[in-house]
Amino acid sequence: MNTGKVTGVISNLIFIEAHGAVTQNEICLIHSENKQLMAEVIRVTGTQVSAQLFETSMTIKMGSLVDFTGRMLEVELGPGILSKKYDGLQNDLTKMSGLFIEIGQTTPPLDSDVYYNFTPLIQPGETVHAGDWLGSVKENWIDHKIMVPFVLKGAYTVVSVVKKGDYLINDVMAVLTSEKDEKIEVTMVQKWPVKRAINAFQQKIRPHKILQTGLRVIDTLNPMAEGGTGYIPGPFGTGKTVLQQAIAKNSKADVLIVVACGERANEVVEIFTEFPKLTDPDTGRTLDDKTTIICNTSNMPVAAREASVYVGMTLAEYYRAMGLKVLILADSTSRWAQALREMSNRMEELPGPDAFPVELPATIANFYSRAGITQLNNGAWGSVTFIGTVSPAGGNFKEPVTESTSKVARCFYALSQKRADAKRYPAIDPIASYSKYLDYPEFVENTDTSLQKGWVALVKKCKDLIRNGLEARDQISILGDDAVPVEYHVVFWKSEMIDFALIQQDSFDDVDMNNSLERQRYMFNKLMDIGDMEFTFTEFEEVATFFKQLINILKQMNYAPFDSAQFKKHKKELDKALLHNGEKMVTQL
Amino acid sequence: MGFKRIYTKISNITKATCTLKAEGARFGELAKVNGMPAQVISVMGEDVTLQVFSGTEGISSHSDVIFTGSPPILKVSDLLAGRFLNGYGEPIDGGPELRGETRAIKGNAVNPVKRSKPSTLLATGIAGIDLNNTLVTGQKIPFFADPDQPYNQVLAEVAMRAEADKIILGGMGLSNDDYLFFKNTFSKAGVLNKIVCFINTSENPPLERLLIPDMACTAAEYFANDQKQKVLVLLTDMTLYADALAIVANKMDQIPSKDSMPGSLYSDLASIYEKSVQFAHGGSITIIAVTTLNEGDITHAIPDNTGYITEGQLFLKQDADIGKVIIDPFRSLSRLKQNVIGKKTREDHPQVMNALVRLYADAMDAKTKKENGFDLNEYDKRCLAFAKDYSRKLLAVDVNIPIDQMLDTGWQLLQTYFKKFEVGIKENIMDHYWDDEKTVNA
Numbered sequence A: 001m002n003t004g005k006v007t008g009v010i011s012n013l014i015f016i017e018a019h020g021a022v023t024q025n026e027i028c029l030i031h032s033e034n035k036q037l038m039a040e041v042i043r044v045t046g047t048q049v050s051a052q053l054f055e056t057s058m059t060i061k062m063g064s065l066v067d068f069t070g071r072m073l074e075v076e077l078g079p080g081i082l083s084k085k086y087d088g089l090q091n092d093l094t095k096m097s098g099l100f101i102e103i104g105q106t107t108p109p110l111d112s113d114v115y116y117n118f119t120p121l122i123q124p125g126e127t128v129h130a131g132d133w134l135g136s137v138k139e140n141w142i143d144h145k146i147m148v149p150f151v152l153k154g155a156y157t158v159v160s161v162v163k164k165g166d167y168l169i170n171d172v173m174a175v176l177t178s179e180k181d182e183k184i185e186v187t188m189v190q191k192w193p194v195k196r197a198i199n200a201f202q203q204k205i206r207p208h209k210i211l212q213t214g215l216r217v218i219d220t221l222n223p224m225a226e227g228g229t230g231y232i233p234g235p236f237g238t239g240k241t242v243l244q245q246a247i248a249k250n251s252k253a254d255v256l257i258v259v260a261c262g263e264r265a266n267e268v269v270e271i272f273t274e275f276p277k278l279t280d281p282d283t284g285r286t287l288d289d290k291t292t293i294i295c296n297t298s299n300m301p302v303a304a305r306e307a308s309v310y311v312g313m314t315l316a317e318y319y320r321a322m323g324l325k326v327l328i329l330a331d332s333t334s335r336w337a338q339a340l341r342e343m344s345n346r347m348e349e350l351p352g353p354d355a356f357p358v359e360l361p362a363t364i365a366n367f368y369s370r371a372g373i374t375q376l377n378n379g380a381w382g383s384v385t386f387i388g389t390v391s392p393a394g395g396n397f398k399e400p401v402t403e404s405t406s407k408v409a410r411c412f413y414a415l416s417q418k419r420a421d422a423k424r425y426p427a428i429d430p431i432a433s434y435s436k437y438l439d440y441p442e443f444v445e446n447t448d449t450s451l452q453k454g455w456v457a458l459v460k461k462c463k464d465l466i467r468n469g470l471e472a473r474d475q476i477s478i479l480g481d482d483a484v485p486v487e488y489h490v491v492f493w494k495s496e497m498i499d500f501a502l503i504q505q506d507s508f509d510d511v512d513m514n515n516s517l518e519r520q521r522y523m524f525n526k527l528m529d530i531g532d533m534e535f536t537f538t539e540f541e542e543v544a545t546f547f548k549q550l551i552n553i554l555k556q557m558n559y560a561p562f563d564s565a566q567f568k569k570h571k572k573e574l575d576k577a578l579l580h581n582g583e584k585m586v587t588q589l
Numbered sequence B: 001m002g003f004k005r006i007y008t009k010i011s012n013i014t015k016a017t018c019t020l021k022a023e024g025a026r027f028g029e030l031a032k033v034n035g036m037p038a039q040v041i042s043v044m045g046e047d048v049t050l051q052v053f054s055g056t057e058g059i060s061s062h063s064d065v066i067f068t069g070s071p072p073i074l075k076v077s078d079l080l081a082g083r084f085l086n087g088y089g090e091p092i093d094g095g096p097e098l099r100g101e102t103r104a105i106k107g108n109a110v111n112p113v114k115r116s117k118p119s120t121l122l123a124t125g126i127a128g129i130d131l132n133n134t135l136v137t138g139q140k141i142p143f144f145a146d147p148d149q150p151y152n153q154v155l156a157e158v159a160m161r162a163e164a165d166k167i168i169l170g171g172m173g174l175s176n177d178d179y180l181f182f183k184n185t186f187s188k189a190g191v192l193n194k195i196v197c198f199i200n201t202s203e204n205p206p207l208e209r210l211l212i213p214d215m216a217c218t219a220a221e222y223f224a225n226d227q228k229q230k231v232l233v234l235l236t237d238m239t240l241y242a243d244a245l246a247i248v249a250n251k252m253d254q255i256p257s258k259d260s261m262p263g264s265l266y267s268d269l270a271s272i273y274e275k276s277v278q279f280a281h282g283g284s285i286t287i288i289a290v291t292t293l294n295e296g297d298i299t300h301a302i303p304d305n306t307g308y309i310t311e312g313q314l315f316l317k318q319d320a321d322i323g324k325v326i327i328d329p330f331r332s333l334s335r336l337k338q339n340v341i342g343k344k345t346r347e348d349h350p351q352v353m354n355a356l357v358r359l360y361a362d363a364m365d366a367k368t369k370k371e372n373g374f375d376l377n378e379y380d381k382r383c384l385a386f387a388k389d390y391s392r393k394l395l396a397v398d399v400n401i402p403i404d405q406m407l408d409t410g411w412q413l414l415q416t417y418f419k420k421f422e423v424g425i426k427e428n429i430m431d432h433y434w435d436d437e438k439t440v441n442a
């Protein structure tokens, strides 16, 4: 093995004199007090190597031995990933001893002593390529495919495959031969370098199918697509994390990867304690069953923040290759960018805007491009949907991370301080936010059949209604309540109704927190019908009173289970209010 | 370490650092230069650079440099209780030297899977906190306050009312007056035996402040984990701490990011605040800090990064209408309140709290309308009257009542100023708490 010795330490930047050839991004191990501390090579100049340490460097002495591993940062892929809680380098946190994370402690990501029931999916003699399914094991309730290792290039012939039965992950499941007659033994485990995308599929197509998140302002107004990308920027406290966790809890995804990147430990604790108790609305199993958490909170090694998002993405791609619908959430991508900045500054590189590294936009673009809906070699479909939060400095969206992300993410969920201050949650700004999928013809076509004919047109009409409402509000506040036609008040209050009954949603209420597409379709049509109605009021004060009553009833409907007796009762009240609201008002239905 | 390594040849001296050739030094190690504490900030081969906390004035190229062989440490034991110490963990109260186990400050992170969800209510009697921004043990939260707000008084008040086994004060750049104020408050309340103070006053070198939060947290970890106690850590003023970070970064020629702050500000602050924790064995560390603002500007890098790290913030504001300091219900937030409100407190808590704040927002709109010279309608006028009453009875920091009484007061305000459909509260809660007979605006 190639070795070297430590010649300098500045915080977590380590300088090494190497004794042989070193590869950029190679992992090296620094010997320190009977431990081996992991670091990644980030610069090579002749025999001078700079490496970023994934630990604190307080114990490292000058002259310490360094082993270069010859491998990039890799993850272990195999059954047992689901329900795990990993740190940013895929160490299983649950297996760690002690209350505190000791420096240099590593734990295996998979369980080598657990038996999985294997069912072969292939016969000897068949020809296979990287990513093809050799067999399947049950992981929790998911059919976890054992695949031809992604690193293999070209065609292979299956020599043998074990018969149905219980096996350990390191047992040989199949034997393959290459065209050059090399024999390959395939176990349930394979490794993959995290910074490279897993490309074992035929094609990636444009996203076109709605991914139900249960949140009205997303599904109805700014839909996310299977295999799509989105980002949630917002000042602190505007609800990025709550929104992302709501998406996590309610989305119709087969597998969920949550990357807690450089944020609060208590927020992951929340997931740890809640997810095992929550039922996945889609399958009735616990949410924990389909979830993997990657946790590199703000007090954990800064250098591992970057690793954590790549580890998450690689795991997502792995499950996509099994034909599953994967949702990956990262909170917050800004912390990853900041980690890049800290290191770049320490290396005294020439900085880009706001002292971020110049390659930041490319790094972000490259990462988002790993999401997508793909057709596998066998024709099956799998998808990786990615939603990241962004934490802009000073809450100002004109900063490098937000701007770079805006160029690559297709959905924009802008959280507004003003809405959060007024407790209008989720504080998604209805005007600024968008989903580019609404403009995809294949998406329009898909919703025409899956939701209702003309759905997207209705959504756009609703956005106009909101926009008109805000313009009316501006006029009212400039000119005064009684200086504008009463009609302005109606236009404004219609948009308030959409705000209160559609956009606002109580993420802490058991019923309101999650709406099926069916329920959303029903309520949306109801609201848009009211939006179409013409009302005649004589005085502006009547308008507010009337709509506040409507809003109150609509909110009660939102709090009631769909189609329950309670729901129907409020629906009757609504119809009544619309039909006979005093003598002064005429409704035309 | 059996022997001390002494060197007497310094090759380079800057305002805050000095460099010398030395063997075996490690990053982060503490040393003394001419008897003055210093810390290793870079090792490049044999060249070791030290940051001298008090500045390099008086250091010559022949000054003694002694390496201690370890990073900064604190001696932890029950003997810490009642003591006043400086940034190096040395007594400033004239008392005996500390004894106990030697611990490096800035200890390892708690494994997140070993943390418990913080969900024990920490009541203060202040409705602006308990009702609107309920705190729990294991939380970290700062007061955001302009320099002219009585933030240290409020901080001391909260500390005295909150239930805690130990109170650990980390004072950074504290004025001598405020230092004495804390000391008097603790001694008057008869709690000197349950406090530990780490003090850096404005008379001490600013860089020494950098050690204060880690010292305070190391003491806190001892009591919270080793002794399984409920520990409350008070850190004031974290803005002055961050300013000291900026001085160091600047002297080391680092490229500053926003507001001349080092690019690592977020990580630096997070490593302190994340020491707050709820352990499964019942011990906990709660951090209540002060971040002073410049003219209420929360977009400045210090409050901004703080807000991204802490579990909310408590915003102090002068309410001219009632002539008192209030906790601003809009910009304040407790992110952990949902762990207790309506669960450990009465079921109507979340709904009442939200309704009051929403209506207060309507009042602020009405106020703007009035200031812009428009006529107020009947609803606007009711809102304004409500706002004043709400501010006086619930938002002012001098309120001291139990939570149930805060909720009752809330209902009474709603019933006094609003109609049933205007409050937007869930039906089952309304049915239970809204008393039709008491309604003023039927």
Ligand SMILES: Nc1ncnc2c1ncn2[C@@H]1O[C@H](COP(=O)(O)OP(=O)(O)O)[C@@H](O)[C@H]1O
Pocket (backbone or CB within 6 Å): A234, A235, A236, A237, A238, A239, A240, A241, A242, A243, A425, A426, A427, A505, A506, A507, A508, B308, B333, B334, B335, B336, B338
């Ligand atoms: N949808 C919501 N419903 C109710 N309260 C919310 C909602 N979103 C956010 N909040 C409140 O705002 C606080 C901050 O939200 P969070 O998601 O942690 O903000 P961010 O991640 O943007 O800093 C939460 O603790 C909660 O009190």
Ligand SMILES: [Mg+2]
Pocket (backbone or CB within 6 Å): A240, A241, A242, A263, A331
């Ligand atoms: Mg967050």
